[in-house]
Amino acid sequence: MHLTILNESDYRARNLKYKEDIAYITKHSKWILKSIGIWPSVLKDVSKFLPKIVFGLCNFVLFFAIIPCILYIVIEENNTMIRFKLFGLLSFSLVALIKYWTLLYRKSRIKNCVEQIWIDWKQIGTFIDEYNRTIKPVIYPTYNGLFNVQRSPIYEFVYILHCMCGYVMHSVTAGACGLTALFATHACGQIDIVIARLNDLIHGKYTKEKIKY
Numbered sequence: 001m002h003l004t005i006l007n008e009s010d011y012r013a014r015n016l017k018y019k020e021d022i023a024y025i026t027k028h029s030k031w032i033l034k035s036i037g038i039w040p041s042v043l044k045d046v047s048k049f050l051p052k053i054v055f056g057l058c059n060f061v062l063f064f065a066i067i068p069c070i071l072y073i074v075i076e077e078n079n080t081m082i083r084f085k086l087f088g089l090l091s092f093s094l095v096a097l098i099k100y101w102t103l104l105y106r107k108s109r110i111k112n113c114v115e116q117i118w119i120d121w122k123q124i125g126t127f128i129d130e131y132n133r134t135i136k137p138v139i140y141p142t143y144n145g146l147f148n149v150q151r152s153p154i155y156e157f158v159y160i161l162h163c164m165c166g167y168v169m170h171s172v173t174a175g176a177c178g179l180t181a182l183f184a185t186h187a188c189g190q191i192d193i194v195i196a197r198l199n200d201l202i203h204g205k206y207t208k209e210k211i212k213y
Contacts, residue, residue, distance in 0.1 A: 040107065
């Protein structure tokens with residue numbers, strides 16, 4: 001079975017609540033990126049100049065922190081160890097600045113991706129095959145000889161079970177990694193205790209203090 005790609009003229013809003021869905025899935029990214037002038041602006045007139053103002057303000061505060069920091073490290077600070085520590089802060093700030101400029105440079109691509117998200121959410125939940133039949137996607141391919149997964153409520157039931165299956169599999173992976181980290185850190189702590197006791201056994205500091213008391 002082959003799925004056909006629809007042209008833009010063939011798009012029909014099958015998801016009637018796609019605007020609410022898009023607002024829900026993009027709200028966090030929109031809040032963050034809009035605050036730094038990266039989120040694509042769909043407003044016109046005066047509002048379209050706001051991202052430029054935000055961009056200028058963000059660059060100002062970044063340079064306001066980075067440039068004096070560079071001057072302090074190069075000219076004022078004489079301690080080598082403190083310089084090395086400040087280089088970490090400075091490198092993080094410079095990388096953040098580069099990433100910000102990269103996002104700004106790719107702003108038109110980001111806008112295209114956001115527009116594609118709108119199109120996809122209008123069409124979410126359905127595809128059209130070569131026989132012009134509506135096909136509902138499933139997470140895992142299902143053999144049609146067992147049951148017709150496209151029929152409702154079978155589709156909803158299968159979809160929920162697939163989601164539960166994914167939760168179990170990812171929980172196993174996350175749980176195994178968590179246990180590995182827990183046991184490794186505990187083992188490291190026990191090793192430190194053994195090393196401390198061996199050092200005390202060699203130097204006899206703890207034993208001598210215990211005998212005094």
